[in-house]
Amino acid sequence: MVGSALKRLMAEYKQLSLNPPEGIVAGPINEDNFFEWEALILGPEDTPFEGGVFRTTLNFPTDYPMSPPKMKFTSDMFHPNIYPDGRVCISILHSPGDDPMGYETSAERWSPVQSIEKILLSVMSMLAEPNPESGANVDASKMWRDDQEQFVKRAEKLVRKSLDL
Amino acid sequence: MPAIIIFRRFPMPSISVYSTASFILLSLSILWAHTTILEACNLPTDKDVNVWTYPTQDPNASQPPTSSVTLSVNVFTLMLDEPVCLVLAVNATYCLLAIIVQIIQKLVFGKLRAIERQHMRDKFWNFVFYKFIFIFGVMNVQSLNEVIVWISWFTAIAFLLLLTKLCKDRFEFLSFSPNTPMYYHWKVLGLMGFIISCCLLLTVSCVTKSFMFQASSPSYSDIHSITFMLAECLIITVKSLHVIIRYCIHLYDIQHDELWERKATLVYHVDLSMELLSLSINFVHHLHMLFSGNIWLSMASLVICMQLRYIFSEIQKRLLRHKNYRRVVANMEAQFPEATKEEIEAQEDQCAICWEQMETARKLPCGHFFHSPCLRSWLEQDTTCPTCSIALSFSHENKPKNSHPAPNPAAGARNQAPGVVQHRNHFWHFDGSRFATWLPSFSVEVMRTTGLPANQQPSNSQLDTMVREVQDIFPQIPAQVIRNDLQLTGSVETTTDHILEGQVTIPTNPRLPTAPPVATPDDEHSTFQIQTPPSETGNRRFATQDAASTSASSAPPSSPTVVGGRFSKAPQEREQVLQTRRDELIRQARLKYLSNKKVDKPA
Incomplete structure (x- = not known):
């Protein structure tokens, strides 16, 4: 149902513009297609990713909000819960039916009352607190567990890269 | 398919080169025919050349044809008889068609998107493959003329089919944006009107042709061909009609701002009927193909059987989905009553699924309200409450039958409402002694406990401990807010997640963290047992919530990253504002990063 999805996306866009959460800027890449968004996420303070501005794209299905969007980092990332190709592994983006990691309860899954804002805030907190149990990037999980210092250095590089510095 | 890859690598001539070449070839062939006829007329004694003139002509054809009409008729008939000229003429017709397609594309669609081109290519080659099988496998066409007639028929069909597909793709794309100018829509809709009138014209001509055949000579092969053609026409007509109806519904919807609740049902039923109609026509068409010719035990029959199997499974899938839909609707109507006006007004909230105002709504046993089309769409794929993800028992087969005959559905629903969280326990007993004396006897009991039992709220002391646990993590959040959320979730982890995800302090969706202000009559006992007197709690809760929300909303202005806070009506302005906010x-x-670095370096 493209019509209702479009109305809902418009409403969310409006809300994210009028009342933006701190460190998040999100909107359609092009007004000709409201089903593809770009979101900038500021790395949360006091975390390895502090200060970086990370680019992500969100691809919405035509039956949104019945199905969750697909989210992908376009900036380079090195994080236990982000696949090397940028896809984000986070429970809020999974429909109640599928459970790739087999440990999530349906309470934290996608449901139509979730929103883009909630997704982005969850991703922000994921950046702050990686969950090495649901490892999407094995190397990153391992480094996060065993060698925090190295991980921080790696993140620092990514932060600088994300700012084009 | 490797053939397609080779074809793609093959340097295709541009349309202008192709059209020039075919135009030159056509004029050459006309010139040749013209001179041949003139020569034939000038040399009436030469019998060999005279053969070229058409037999139905005047017996006095030996005179030079003076009128230009007879001359052109002669040229035309001569060209029809000469295979090379015929092929050139057909080629020129294709060239003309290609030019028309180019013009339509320029006028209506502009540049095609990559996905549209991909769809066109796939659909085209698919079509070529199946029609090749049809012409040579099913119809078993032998003569060149027949082949040309069939090919030109399928060209017309392919032309309409591809344009329909293109319109459909474009319609979907245009409906992705609210800012599409109206004239774009009218252009596509106009083209659809043209397509459907062509389809109807073809259909009508097929029908009249078939009557003519019946009147004159009932030759079986002719009747079969006409039926095949009719089926193809009908399929395209149904497809294009489907696109047009969907388009009209969409246009009506975007021109009327208020919520159109019945739209979802309407669209669903249009989709269902149109898809089933076109699938069943297709099915019958393929069956007809299989049984009409003597094609048993041939490659063609194999291909048709595969196609039949595919169509059949599509129909089956569609019907299964419809069954699910019917079940969901029946269950929803039986179990979740329509909320009364007062309840909706007391709620003063939007539907959390579509974010639109609620005029009518359905009430879930957990006290959450949703539009019924929104709720239905969700229940089709999942049976939990979207807000609190409490499991809604969904009886599979028996319930709707039992609940429908109830004279008063509301009363029936009320009786079922409290039992919505049913813990279906399975008890299984194995009595080994029935089979052999040495086999043991044992029983297994499976108890189903959902994570969020609504009518089994944690007791007061338990709740207090949980509140303390959460408050250790988030000291800044008032205890009452945590308590309210805990009452809903019943688990420390989930509440913690709610707080982390911002669901608790975000003021835009206050329904999630707080217990619903209007508890359902059935739930009232269980909920209020735990709460302190309701009026006081309510006030306090809202007070604390307000405090929390003001503290949350006062934070952003102090941060340097928030710019904007404006939502323009003009798309360009919106894009600009977004861009400035990004920058x-x-x-x-x-x-900030650079200043931090400066601070770091001296240190």
Whole structure:
């Protein structure tokens, strides 16, 4: 149902513009297609990713909000819960039916009352607190567990890269 | 398919080269025919050349044809008889068609998107493959003329089919944006009107042709061909009609701002009927193909059987989905009553699924309200409450039958409502002694406990401990807010997640963290047992919530990253504002990063 999805996306866009959460800027890449968004996420303070501005794209299905969007980092990332190709592994983006990691309860899954804002805030907190149990990037999980210092250095590089510095 | 890859690599001539070449070839062939006829007329004694003139002509054809009409008729008939000329003429017709397609594409669609081109290519080759099988496998066509007639028929069909597909793709794309100018829509809709009138014209001509055949000579092969053609026409007509109806519904919807609740049902039923209609026509068409010719035990029959199997499974899938839909609707109507006006007004909230105002709504046993089309769409794929993800028992087969005959559905629903969280326990007993004396006897009991039992709220002391646990993590959040959320979730982890995800302090969706102000009559006992007197709690809760929300909303202005806070009606302005906000975020982040570096370095 493209019509209702479009109305809902418009409403969310409006809300994210009028009342933006701190460190998040999100909107359609092009007004000709409201089903593809770009979101900038500021790395949360006091975390390895502090200060970086990370680019992500969100691809919405035509039956949104019945199905969750697909989210992908376009900036380079090195994080236990982000696949090397940028896809984000986070429970809020999974429909109640599928459970790739087999440990999530349906309470934290996608449901139509979730929103883009909630997704982005969850991703922000994921950046702050990686969950090495649901490892999407094995190397990153391992480094996060065993060698925090190295991980921080790696993140620092990514932060600088994300700012084009 | 490798053939397609080779074809793609093959340097295709541009349309202008192709059209020039075919035009030159056509004029050459006309010139040749013209001179041949003139020569034939000038040399009436030469019998060999005279053969070229058409037999139905005047017996006095030996005179030079003076009128230009007879001359052109002669040229035309001569060209029809000469295979090379015929092929050239057909080629020129294709060239003309290609030019028309180009013009339509320029006028209506502009540049095609990559996905549209991909769809066109796939559909085209698919079509070529199946029609090749049809012409040579099913119809078993032998003569060149027949082949040309069939090919030109399928060209017309392919032309309409591809344009329909293109319109459909474009319609979907245009409906992705609210800012599409109206004349785009009218252009596509106009083209659809043209397509459907062509389809109807073809259909009508097929029908009249078939009557003519019946009147004159009932030759079986002719009747079969006409039926095949009719089926193809009908399929395209149904497809294009489907696109047009969907388009009209969409246009009506975007022109009327208020919520159109019945739209979802309407669209669903249009989709269902149109898809089933076209699938069943297709099915019958393929069956007809299989049984009409003597094609048993041939490659063609194999291909048709595969196609039949595919169509059949599509129909089956569609019907299964419809069954699910019917079940969901029946269950929803039986179990979740329509909320009364007062309840909706007391709620003063939007539907959390579509974010639109609620005029009518359905009430879930957990006290959450949704539009019924929104709720239905969700229940089709999942049977939990979207807000609190409490499991809604969904009886599979028996319930709707039992609940429908109830004279008063509301009363029936009321009786079922409290039992919505049913813990279906399975008890299984194995009595080994029935089979052999040495086999043991044992029983297994499976108890189903959902994570969020609504009518089994944690007791007061338990709740207090949980509140303390959460407050250790988030000291800044008032205990009452945590308590309210805990009452809903019943688990420390989930509440913690709610707080982390911002669901608790975000003021835009206050329904999630707080217990619903209007508890359902059935739930009242269980909920209020735990709460302190309701009026007081309510006030306090809202007070604390307000405090929390003001503290949350006062934070952003102090942060340097938030710019904007405006939502323009004009798309360009919106894009600009978004771009400046992006740039600003990056700029601020850079400044901050550099200043931090400066602080770090001296240290």
